[in-house]
Amino acid sequence: MAVMVIRVALPIPLRVHFDYLCDEQVSPGCRVLVPFGKRELIGIVWQLNPSDSYDAAQLKAVTQVLDQTPVLAAPIRQLLSFAADYYHHPLGDVLTSALPALLRDGKNADPVKGLSYSLTQAGKHLTEQQFKAAKKRLALWQQLQQPQTETQLLEHFQRKELQYFVEQGWALVTPVLYGPYQTADEQQKSLPLNPAQALAVTAVQQALGSFSCFLLEGVTGSGKTEVYLQAISPVVKKGGQVLVLVPEIGLTPQTLARFEQRFGVPVGVWHSNMTDLERFTVWQRSQTGDLAIVIGTRSALFLPFLKLDLLIIDEEHDNSFKQQDGFRYHARDLAIKRASIQGCPILLGSATPSLESLANVQQGRFAHLELPDRAAGQLMPTVELVDLKQQQMMHGMAGLTRQRIEQHLKLGQQVLLFLNRRGFAPALICHECGWMTECHRCSAFTTFHKQSRQLVCHHCGATKGVPHQCGGCGSTQLAPVGQGTEQLEEQLQQLFPTHTVTRLDRDSIRRKGSLQKALDQILQGEPQLILGTQMLAKGHHFPNVGLVVIIDVDSALYSNDFRAPEQLAQLLTQVSGRAGRGSQPGKVLLQTHYPGHALLQDVIQNGYASFARSALKERQQTFLPPFMFLALFRVEAHQLELCKEWLQKVADHYKDWPQVQLLGPLACPMERKAGKYRWQIQLFTKDRKQLHQSLDSVLTEVSRWSLSRKVKWQLDVDPQDLN
DNA sequence: AGCACGCCGACT
DNA sequence: GTCGGCGTGCTC
Numbered sequence: 001m002a003v004m005v006i007r008v009a010l011p012i013p014l015r016v017h018f019d020y021l022c023d024e025q026v027s028p029g030c031r032v033l034v035p036f037g038k039r040e041l042i043g044i045v046w047q048l049n050p051s052d053s054y055d056a057a058q059l060k061a062v063t064q065v066l067d068q069t070p071v072l073a074a075p076i077r078q079l080l081s082f083a084a085d086y087y088h089h090p091l092g093d094v095l096t097s098a099l100p101a102l103l104r105d106g107k108n109a110d111p112v113k114g115l116s117y118s119l120t121q122a123g124k125h126l127t128e129q130q131f132k133a134a135k136k137r138l139a140l141w142q143q144l145q146q147p148q149t150e151t152q153l154l155e156h157f158q159r160k161e162l163q164y165f166v167e168q169g170w171a172l173v174t175p176v177l178y179g180p181y182q183t184a185d186e187q188q189k190s191l192p193l194n195p196a197q198a199l200a201v202t203a204v205q206q207a208l209g210s211f212s213c214f215l216l217e218g219v220t221g222s223g224k225t226e227v228y229l230q231a232i233s234p235v236v237k238k239g240g241q242v243l244v245l246v247p248e249i250g251l252t253p254q255t256l257a258r259f260e261q262r263f264g265v266p267v268g269v270w271h272s273n274m275t276d277l278e279r280f281t282v283w284q285r286s287q288t289g290d291l292a293i294v295i296g297t298r299s300a301l302f303l304p305f306l307k308l309d310l311l312i313i314d315e316e317h318d319n320s321f322k323q324q325d326g327f328r329y330h331a332r333d334l335a336i337k338r339a340s341i342q343g344c345p346i347l348l349g350s351a352t353p354s355l356e357s358l359a360n361v362q363q364g365r366f367a368h369l370e371l372p373d374r375a376a377g378q379l380m381p382t383v384e385l386v387d388l389k390q391q392q393m394m395h396g397m398a399g400l401t402r403q404r405i406e407q408h409l410k411l412g413q414q415v416l417l418f419l420n421r422r423g424f425a426p427a428l429i430c431h432e433c434g435w436m437t438e439c440h441r442c443s444a445f446t447t448f449h450k451q452s453r454q455l456v457c458h459h460c461g462a463t464k465g466v467p468h469q470c471g472g473c474g475s476t477q478l479a480p481v482g483q484g485t486e487q488l489e490e491q492l493q494q495l496f497p498t499h500t501v502t503r504l505d506r507d508s509i510r511r512k513g514s515l516q517k518a519l520d521q522i523l524q525g526e527p528q529l530i531l532g533t534q535m536l537a538k539g540h541h542f543p544n545v546g547l548v549v550i551i552d553v554d555s556a557l558y559s560n561d562f563r564a565p566e567q568l569a570q571l572l573t574q575v576s577g578r579a580g581r582g583s584q585p586g587k588v589l590l591q592t593h594y595p596g597h598a599l600l601q602d603v604i605q606n607g608y609a610s611f612a613r614s615a616l617k618e619r620q621q622t623f624l625p626p627f628m629f630l631a632l633f634r635v636e637a638h639q640l641e642l643c644k645e646w647l648q649k650v651a652d653h654y655k656d657w658p659q660v661q662l663l664g665p666l667a668c669p670m671e672r673k674a675g676k677y678r679w680q681i682q683l684f685t686k687d688r689k690q691l692h693q694s695l696d697s698v699l700t701e702v703s704r705w706s707l708s709r710k711v712k713w714q715l716d717v718d719p720q721d722l723n
Numbered sequence: 724a725g726c727a728c729g730c731c732g733a734c735t
Numbered sequence: 736g737t738c739g740g741c742g743t744g745c746t747c
Binding site: 008010019035038055 | 743
């Protein structure tokens with residue numbers, strides 16, 4: 001075999017490939033072991049005989065070819081290349097998201113499911129008499145008349161018996177490989193569909209076989225899942241595979257069970273709490289077609305499939321689809337790219353679609369499927385605003401709020417309260433001089449936690465004891481300001497002493513499994529007052545909840561993040577969906593000082609769909625995404641001057657790119673975090689191509705600056721939040 | 724990223 | 736006199 005040059009992607013944070021000599025048969029997507037400086041690295045063959053190869057005299061040779069067949073097939077490589085280009089992230093880092101740790105470390109990639117034992121010719125020629133009194137061996141021999149898997153045999157025999165047969169040359173061990181799953185003859189009966197659902201299912205089913213995008217907009221309880229299931233049905237009948245992406249909290253055992261029971265085909269899950277071996281197995285089972293359906297979070301997007309025929313993204317508006325560190329990709333956006341590469345349809349579902357997806361509908365890129373009615377015919381919840389201005393407040397609640405809670409409790413219903421602030425109080429304040437407890441490493445106050453007698457910074461995690469004296473004037477008059485869930489729990493307990501109060505936040509569910517326990521209790525109708533943070537807002541359904549109270553919506557109304565209104569509207573709508581799924585229509589109560597706020601009025605009176613359309617118009621007029629493209633450079637350093645200097649160099653570079661508008665350098669909303677200063681520069685443009693070209697050119701420069709080694713910098717393309 | 728080389732301060 | 740701090744260069 002002639003020597004050839006191969007281009008290899010290596011697991012290093014450099015935006016370049018490295019070329020090597022190789023005299024073995026190898027194809028793109030295979031792993032190779034290569035010398036790299038003083039080290040040896042495992043890389044992926046990216047290209048054979050690149051036209052612009054490195055000086056041939058300086059090339060080193062591949063140490064070892066690790067795969068005969070590619071671990072990354074062409075469609076995945078295409079996706080990864082696209083992602084690395086689009087997010088301007090080093091390919092080596094991108095690869096890390098796509099390969100299970102075991103494969104990155106060089107584990108054999110053969111899809112071995114297990115071992116099979118069968119008799120050799122010598123084994124077949126044995127006779128019963130030869131075993132004499134060895135009853136166990138005789139039994140083994142008899143069972144081996146048909147090939148058996150090792151797992152089957154170990155149920156009845158000891159490993160050393162099996163080894164004995166092999167040593168005698170009587171039995172042969174062969175690997176059993178994973179392979180395409182068996183389609184089920186029968187599926188569980190599907191639920192009857194209403195006309196809108198039927199229309200949606202038909203549309204997706206007819207689109208199978210080529211790329212297309214659907215946005216399924218269905219209010220909470222309108223039966224989106226049944227649409228997913230029936231869209232999946234013909235795919236798994238024909239042996240195709242389906243990838244279902246769900247938000248981080250959306251992956252419950254119930255979801256898995258529902259898919260498994262319905263189709264009777266293998267379903268796998270993929271999430272961040274799996275061991276390396278579990279991941280490796282799911283990865284192999286998807287690659288070989290052994291799994292029909294994989295339900296997973298963000299990074300499941302990169303799983304290999306033998307025959308991917310349909311992608312589904314549930315709760316497509318959810319922020320957890322955007323990775324918030326390192327390789328900052330958006331799983332929804334890359335999933336669309338993947339569907340186009342694979343030539344299959346993709347279905348995005350949400351009760352509160354992102355403005356990005358709605359814009360795609362308006363521009364004709366996505367087909368719009370709507371489910372306007374709650375499937376079981378329940379009524380939508382009614383929303384009431386509680387004007388807090390000049391109200392006699394008690395425990396952070398207006399009189400009307402307390403009355404409503406009481407009414408619903410009397411009816412034997414559960415009441416759900418949202419307060420997006422953990423702890424007892426957001427800070428302690430000095431009664432004499434106004435000094436407040438601050439974190440000295442972050443630009444933030446430290447939250448007072450009463451139970452643990454601690455001040456905790458929710459941004460860097462630092463904890464310290466509660467001071468007895470003011471840090472400013474030495475006074476001992478320190479009092480909590482503001483209200484957190486811990487305090488609200490205490491106050492609710494006092495106000496409603498005969499009712500149980502359950503608090504669900506990160507502090508109360510520390511112990512493993514205690515969340516599930518609390519949720520089960522709630523479903524059984526046990527606790528009557530449930531309060532919690534964000535984590536309660538998503539994904540869970542509480543049929544016995546008659547009233548939902550949002551303690552404080554104001555902080556989101558006047559935020560400097562342009563996405564805050566969208567996120568608030570989504571939260572309000574999602575939360576409203578938690579109430580009244582039983583026979584009674586639910587009720588939602590919003591406490592606000594701004595009852596006349598246009599956003600609140602729009603969402604409440606006209607619903608999310610209407611709000612979203614006016615919000616989109618506003619984004620268009622104010623020159624914001626999705627009508628223009630946004631990227632941002634963020635930089636952190638212990639010295640403020642280094643941050644500014646680095647960003648200034650970026651800004652200077654942009655003088656050559658008049659089509660890209662700059663905002664900044666400016667401090668991040670949280671300027672100091674964990675002892676480091678954080679600054680950013682925002683880049684806006686209507687011309688996506690200009691943005692990407694400019695980023696390519698500035699990044700080449702950035703890598704040359706020695707200053708870049710003294711700061712920690714990152715680039716965020718399509719940032720989800722501007723922190 | 725990792726690893727080496729190189730040049731300055733405080734110590735067995 | 737060395738050990739080791741991190742600034743800088745390099746990896747096909």
